[in-house]
Amino acid sequence: MDSTLITHYRTTDYRVRLLQGGWASIRIDKVLPAALQALTGGRGWAFITAWNPQSQLLPRSLNHAAQIALLAALRGLRRTLYIRPGLGAGQSWREPSFFVIGPELEEIDELAQQFHQNAYIHGLGTGAARLRLASDRPPHGQAG
Numbered sequence: 840m841d842s843t844l845i846t847h848y849r850t851t852d853y854r855v856r857l858l859q860g861g862w863a864s865i866r867i868d869k870v871l872p873a874a875l876q877a878l879t880g881g882r883g884w885a886f887i888t889a890w891n892p893q894s895q896l897l898p899r900s901l902n903h904a905a906q907i908a909l910l911a912a913l914r915g916l917r918r919t920l921y922i923r924p925g926l927g928a929g930q931s932w933r934e935p936s937f938f939v940i941g942p943e944l945e946e947i948d949e950l951a952q953q954f955h956q957n958a959y960i961h962g963l964g965t966g967a968a969r970l971r972l973a974s975d976r977p978p979h980g981q982a983g
Contacts (some may be wrong), residue, residue, distance in 0.1 A: 892955030
């Protein structure tokens with residue numbers, strides 16, 4: 840993967856819409872903001888989108904349809920406890936996203952593959968946010 844793209848991922852502000860209003864920002868290699876720590880309760884979480892697969896710009900209508908399908912898939916995961924809307928905001932782009940609590944890393948890996956995403960953000964409880972690249976994940980259908 841292009842190092843410029845990885846730099847963009849690492850410098851993006853991953854915003855989660857809070858139930859009481861406002862936003863909380865997730866930053867790679869930083870602990871979650873207190874408002875999000877309270878929600879995770881020590882569980883795994885992820886920040887993922889279906890927009891612009893493989894970092895290729897698509898028309899808004901196709902991105903919107905993919906995002907609706909991703910939401911349905913997240914809701915269908917047995918371990919999903921909580922989903923909040925999010926927004927990945929880079930220097931020159933914005934992508935609607937979801938902050939989800941509960942699913943296993945392997946389940947999010949499968950969704951990232953299904954929706955052709957190069958990367959997503961994840962963490963465990965109050966730990967630091969981590970960038971998970973497609974190259975970090977096992978090939979489709981393999982565990983580990």
